[in-house]
Amino acid sequence: MPVDEVWSGEILLTGDILIPFGVTLAIEPGTVVRFTARSDDQHWDGEFDPADRSTYGAVMISMLVYGTVIAQGTADAPILMISTAVSPDTMDWGGFEIFESGAVSLEQVVFKNSYQGFYFHSRSS
Numbered sequence: 001m002p003v004d005e006v007w008s009g010e011i012l013l014t015g016d017i018l019i020p021f022g023v024t025l026a027i028e029p030g031t032v033v034r035f036t037a038r039s040d041d042q043h044w045d046g047e048f049d050p051a052d053r054s055t056y057g058a059v060m061i062s063m064l065v066y067g068t069v070i071a072q073g074t075a076d077a078p079i080l081m082i083s084t085a086v087s088p089d090t091m092d093w094g095g096f097e098i099f100e101s102g103a104v105s106l107e108q109v110v111f112k113n114s115y116q117g118f119y120f121h122s123r124s125s
Contacts, residue, residue, distance in 0.1 A: 003070070007031055012084070013061050021101045023067035029108070030077035035061045035093035037085035037113070060115055062094035065102035073108030083113035091115050 008028040014036045019025050027033070038060065063069070073079035083092030092113040098104055099121045111117055 004067075007033065010034065012036070016061055017063045019063065019065045019067040019069055019102070021066040025067070025069050027069070027071040027073075027079050027109075029072065029074045029079065031071075031073075032080045032082065034082055034084045035113075037083045037088070037092040060091070060094035062119075063096045065096055065098045065104060067101070068103045068105075069096070070105045071107070071109045072105070073110075075108060078108040078110050079106075081109065081111045081114065085113065088113040095119060097121060 002024065003026045004023045006026045006028060008031050011031060011033045013033065071079050082088070085092050090113060093115065095111070095114045095116040095118055096104060097119045104118075
């Protein structure tokens with residue numbers, strides 16, 4: 001499968017990431033993907049209210065997967081997906097949203113501080 005983009009080293013995300021249909025993102029072993037905590041410069045134009053849980057998703061970065069993500073870490077070099085917060089919390093970033101056309105292949109990937117980890121969207125007839 002041809003790869004359209006490769007992430008390696010340190011990656012800082014400040015807003016939602018879209019992996020379009022037909023596009024493949026490969027994440028190399030040892031990569032650290034940092035999600036800006038409780039912030040999303042691609043999605044939100046209102047006020048975040050910590051007391052109102054309905055505003056959480058709007059200020060959490062998510063990876064919207066319509067294409068393919070291949071994240072193949074190793075035991076010696078796992079891939080880390082983590083918040084930028086000094087005191088991390090489970091509400092710091094959203095997670096992976098996988099749509100009907102999307103595909104994700106993960107090995108030795110550690111998710112920390114994610115609200116939902118994975119969310120699968122499907123359509124029923």
